[in-house]
Amino acid sequence: xxxxxxxxxxxxxxxxxxxxxxxxxxxxxxxxxxxxxxxxxxxxxxxxxxxxxxxxxxxxxxxxxxxxxxxxxxxxxxxxxxxxxxxxxxxxxxxxxxxx
Amino acid sequence: xxxxxxxxxxxxxxxxxxxxxxxxxxxxxxxxxxxxxxxxxxxxxxxxxxxxxxxxxxxxxxxxxxxxxxxxxxxxxxxxxxxxxxxxxxxxxxxxxxxxxxxxxxxxxxxxxxxxxxxxxxxxxxxxxxxxxxxxxxxxxxxxxxxxxxxxxxxxxxxxxxxxxxxxxxxxxxxxxxxxxxxxxxxxxxxxxxxxxxxxxxxxxxxxxxxxxxxxxxxxxxxxxxxxxxxxxxxxxxxxxxxxxxxxxxxxxxxxxxxxxxxxxxxxxxxxxxxxxxxxxxxxxxxxxxxxxxxxxxxxxxxxxxxxxxxxxxxxxxxxxxxxxxxxxxxxxxxxxxxxxxxxxxxxxxxxxxxxxxxxxxxxxxxxxxxxxxxxxxxxxxxxxxxxxxxxxxxxxxxxxxxxxxxxxxxxxxxxxxxxxxxxxxxxxxxxxxxxxxxxxxxxxxxxxxxxxxxxxxxxxxxxxxxxxxxxxxxxxxxxxxxxxxxxxxxxxxxxxxxxxxxxxxxxxxxxxxxxxxxxxxxxxxxxxxxxxxxxxxxxxxxxxxxxxxxxxxxxxxxxxxxxxxxxxxxxxxxxxxxxxxxxxxxxxxxxxxxxxxxxxxxxxxxxxxxxxxxxxxxxxxxxxxxxxxxxxxxxxxxxxxxxxxxxxxxxxxxxxxxxxxxxxxxxxxxxxxxxxxxxxxxxxxxxxxxxxxxxxxxxxxxxxxxxxxxxxxxxxxxxxxxxxxxxxxx
Numbered sequence: 093x094x095x096x097x098x099x100x101x102x103x104x105x106x107x108x109x110x111x112x113x114x115x116x117x118x119x120x121x122x123x124x125x126x127x128x129x130x131x132x133x134x135x136x137x138x139x140x141x142x143x144x145x146x147x148x149x150x151x152x153x154x155x156x157x158x159x160x161x162x163x164x165x166x167x168x169x170x171x172x173x174x175x176x177x178x179x180x181x182x183x184x185x186x187x188x189x190x191x192x
Numbered sequence: 193x194x195x196x197x198x199x200x201x202x203x204x205x206x207x208x209x210x211x212x213x214x215x216x217x218x219x220x221x222x223x224x225x226x227x228x229x230x231x232x233x234x235x236x237x238x239x240x241x242x243x244x245x246x247x248x249x250x251x252x253x254x255x256x257x258x259x260x261x262x263x264x265x266x267x268x269x270x271x272x273x274x275x276x277x278x279x280x281x282x283x284x285x286x287x288x289x290x291x292x293x294x295x296x297x298x299x300x301x302x303x304x305x306x307x308x309x310x311x312x313x314x315x316x317x318x319x320x321x322x323x324x325x326x327x328x329x330x331x332x333x334x335x336x337x338x339x340x341x342x343x344x345x346x347x348x349x350x351x352x353x354x355x356x357x358x359x360x361x362x363x364x365x366x367x368x369x370x371x372x373x374x375x376x377x378x379x380x381x382x383x384x385x386x387x388x389x390x391x392x393x394x395x396x397x398x399x400x401x402x403x404x405x406x407x408x409x410x411x412x413x414x415x416x417x418x419x420x421x422x423x424x425x426x427x428x429x430x431x432x433x434x435x436x437x438x439x440x441x442x443x444x445x446x447x448x449x450x451x452x453x454x455x456x457x458x459x460x461x462x463x464x465x466x467x468x469x470x471x472x473x474x475x476x477x478x479x480x481x482x483x484x485x486x487x488x489x490x491x492x493x494x495x496x497x498x499x500x501x502x503x504x505x506x507x508x509x510x511x512x513x514x515x516x517x518x519x520x521x522x523x524x525x526x527x528x529x530x531x532x533x534x535x536x537x538x539x540x541x542x543x544x545x546x547x548x549x550x551x552x553x554x555x556x557x558x559x560x561x562x563x564x565x566x567x568x569x570x571x572x573x574x575x576x577x578x579x580x581x582x583x584x585x586x587x588x589x590x591x592x593x594x595x596x597x598x599x600x601x602x603x604x605x606x607x608x609x610x611x612x613x614x615x616x617x618x619x620x621x622x623x624x625x626x627x628x629x630x631x632x633x634x635x636x637x638x639x640x641x642x643x644x645x646x647x648x649x650x651x652x653x654x655x656x657x658x659x660x661x662x663x664x665x666x667x668x669x670x671x672x673x674x675x676x677x678x679x680x681x682x683x684x685x686x687x688x689x690x691x692x693x694x695x696x697x698x699x700x701x702x703x704x705x706x707x708x709x710x711x712x713x714x715x716x717x718x719x720x721x722x723x724x725x726x727x728x729x730x731x732x733x734x735x736x737x738x739x740x741x742x743x744x745x746x747x748x749x750x751x752x753x754x755x756x757x758x759x760x761x762x763x764x765x766x767x768x769x770x771x772x773x774x775x776x777x778x779x780x781x782x783x784x785x786x787x788x789x790x791x792x793x794x795x796x797x798x799x800x801x802x803x804x805x806x807x808x809x810x811x812x813x814x815x816x817x818x819x820x821x822x823x824x825x826x827x828x829x830x831x832x833x834x835x836x837x838x839x840x841x842x843x844x845x846x847x848x849x850x851x852x853x854x855x856x857x858x859x860x861x862x863x864x865x866x867x868x869x870x871x872x873x874x875x876x877x878x879x880x881x882x883x884x885x886x887x888x889x890x891x892x893x894x895x896x897x898x899x900x901x902x903x904x905x906x907x908x909x910x911x912x913x914x915x916x917x918x919x920x921x922x923x
Contacts, residue, residue, distance in 0.1 A: 114835045115802035144824055146831050147894040148799075154889060175824050182901040183894050184882025 095123040103134045109141035117148035124156055132164040140171040150183060157188060168192055209520045216516050220509040224502065231498050239405075239494055243473045243487050244456055246405055251477040251485050253399050254413065258372075258480070262353065264293055265374050265389060272301060272376050272387060279308045279315060286319035287328045289389070297321055297361070297369060297390040300331055301376065302338045304348060304384055314339065320390075347373045348383045355483075358393055358421045368393040370421055397422030400485070406493035410434075414474070416482025418442040430490075431470070432463045437488060441474055468492060544579040544606075551580050551609055554616050556587060559750065566783055567659055568594060571749035572776035573757060575720075581772035582608025583718050584616050588623075591875040592659045592907030592918065595623045598716040598776055599652040599671065602692075611648045615640065615693070619654070625876055627908070629654040629667035630703035633693065637669070641697030649694040653687070653716060657708060658909050660918055662782060664714075665705040669693045672722065675741060677713035682741045685714070713752065713779045715741060720773035724760045727767045732760055749777035789815060789856040797838040797848045797869070805834055805852065812854045816861065818923060826921055829902040830863055832895035833874065833917055841869025841915055856923065860904075865917045872915055873908045874899075 093116040094109040168190045180186040275281040289299045298320030316331035347354040356371040369390045376385040400411040401424040410424035423434045456473040474486040582601030601608040622635040651671035657664040670692035673684040724732040744752045753775045793808045795801040813823035842848040853864040907918040
């Protein structure tokens with residue numbers, strides 16, 4: 093599981109790789125913490141290489157979305173694979189997130 | 193809609209009412225017309241009789257009057273006959289006659305020609321009244337030759353008294369006079385003169401009209417030639433002028449033929465001026481021949497009683513019609529009320545039918561209910577005694593547990609059905625997240641007790657059969673314990689009665705449990721079975737039930753229920769069903785599974801162990817050669833349940849383990865997770881609402897939601913201090 097965050101043109105681009113299971117959730121949560129402090133930015137989460145996500149990972153994304161909304165940030169999820177999209181559908185997250 | 197219909201009905205009713213009234217009115221009018229016709233005939237006949245009689249009486253009166261005149265003259269005749277030799281004394285004789293008879297207008301003695309040669313050819317001494325005085329003189333025979341009068345020679349030659357035709361008084365044209373001529377004889381008996389007495393005919397008129405049959409009736413006296421001798425006082429003639437009347441009578445051709453038959457001739461007339469109708473009767477009685485006597489009657493008066501009767505009839509008819517209208521109105525109203533009541537009953541019946549359908553739709557409808565399963569055989573039936581009933585039963589499977597219930601609400605019909613519906617929905621809603629039957633019972637009981645003003649109560653039995661293990665937990669609330677059929681053995685399930693629901697809200701319901709052996713049949717029933725009564729009011733009873741069930745050990749659930757129903761129907765026969773009959777039979781038929789793959793791993797309750805778990809799951813799915821997507825789904829589901837156990841089964845910092853067993857065959861892949869932590873039933877967690885907004889979404893609750901979505905079934909049991917969770921997926 094790899095999480096990289098780069099800032100480019102005033103946007104944050106988060107690239108997720110590998111499997112986001114519960115064992116890696118804590119690590120992921122830590123990695124994402126800086127994004128909770130930004131304001132009025134677009135946060136793009138690039139998921140092309142994300143193979144798997146457990147509910148623990150979903151919870152971290154939900155936490156990010158809630159704080160982003162409070163701080164005027166915009167969160168966009170990009171290139172979810174079909175299985176992850178299904179998970180988003182099952183949980184109703186598909187309606188909460190901007191997914192491109 | 194309803195209003196239009198009512199208006200329409202009222203219009204039809206009004207039309208009918210009017211038709212009845214019109215018919216009644218016509219009938220009454222016809223009746224009245226017939227009555228009138230006969231009454232008129234009767235009156236007419238009476239009139240004829242009375243008039244005839246009246247005419248006779250009047251003729252007699254006239255005759256008496258004339259006889260009186262003759263009698264009076266008879267006295268004077270002697271006087272005249274003695275005075276014949278002294279012609280000049282005749283003057284005083286005439287004077288005396290007038291003096292002595294106030295009714296006489298005057299008199300004269302007309303000698304036959306040449307009786308007194310010295311007096312000339314004709315000699316006629318006279319005395320006439322002129323006011324209060326009497327003039328006595330010699331009639332001017334030069335001017336007026338009395339022998340030229342038609343009756344003179346007639347009377348002389350025939351030696352008969354004779355009444356002249358009426359004539360107008362030459363001195364007073366308003367007076368009609370008649371002259372009575374009486375023959376005077378000389379000693380040899382030869383007629384030598386006629387004594388003529390002039391009488392004012394009005395005198396006879398007064399006698400004639402002294403009284404009439406009707407106020408406007410009057411009588412006339414006509415001479416033989418039809419001239420009016422006398423009639424009523426002109427002031428008393430209300431209608432047609434007397435002259436016209438006389439003319440009409442004289443015009444009548446009938447007069448000639450009928451006037452001497454002794455019977456009156458009747459002529460109808462219409463008054464020229466006022467159109468008043470009337471009838472004239474005239475007759476010429478021999479008594480006063482050749483005079484004719486006439487009576488004039490006016491229909492208005494003749495038929496006055498009839499008209500009065502008719503008026504009274506009309507008033508009575510109107511009153512009758514009003515009464516009839518009132519009666520029709522009242523009966524129409526009661527008909528409407530009856531019709532409304534019928535419509536209301538129809539509507540109630542329809543609504544009851546709808547209610548019955550609704551109630552029946554609440555119950556399981558399709559059998560077999562679980563065609564995909566081979567571990568259950570279920571059949572249920574509810575036959576309500578009334579349109580809607582207070583019995584209920586239901587069952588469903590949630591997380592590999594069969595939830596079933598049977599109940600009977602006290603009372604019948606609508607109130608019972610309402611409580612039944614409430615109980616049913618409470619059962620469904622509480623057991624959707626609660627698997628503990630006593631807690632389900634408590635939940636329902638609390639709700640039922642709340643505001644149970646009508647003190648309805650419900651006997652209820654709830655069973656929760658764990659299908660993988662056969663462990664059945666149950667709770668009874670005053671209901672008949674189900675019967676258990678194991679081979680040839682039929683016995684009631686040992687079930688504590690507890691208290692019926694709806695009585696005490698804090699009642700502590702006791703749960704019981706048994707392991708149901710394979711092939712066991714559980715038969716649930718309401719007292720509609722055991723208390724079904726035949727015509728002798730004897731109950732079907734438990735004994736008979738057990739006997740029937742003993743013969744049913746090989747029967748399917750359907751056969752069993754139908755057999756039992758038939759037996760009860762036959763027993764009840766023609767008797768009115770007294771209670772709903774509800775039966776539910778459940779046969780538990782678990783199948784032993786054989787596995788081609790069986791593996792396990794034991795993990796510490798530490799989420800960092802998820803990596804090992806995922807590797808384990810991956811190795812299992814790889815061995816089963818599942819597609820990547822399916823593998824990931826299964827991996828996610830297993831991770832979610834395991835993480836759930838790690839997070840919730842153990843109190844923080846307490847070390848524990850989770851055993852993960854995987855088993856598979858060609859059909860399915862099953863994971864069994866066992867831990868020794870505190871009792872934790874993830875299936876009882878209420879489902880996360882996926883429709884909430886971001887702000888309202890809780891962070892937790894997603895795991896179990898995902899598991900339910902990803903796997904085919906999930907099942908939890910707490911057995912021997914261990915949480916056992918099974919999840920299964922068809923592969």
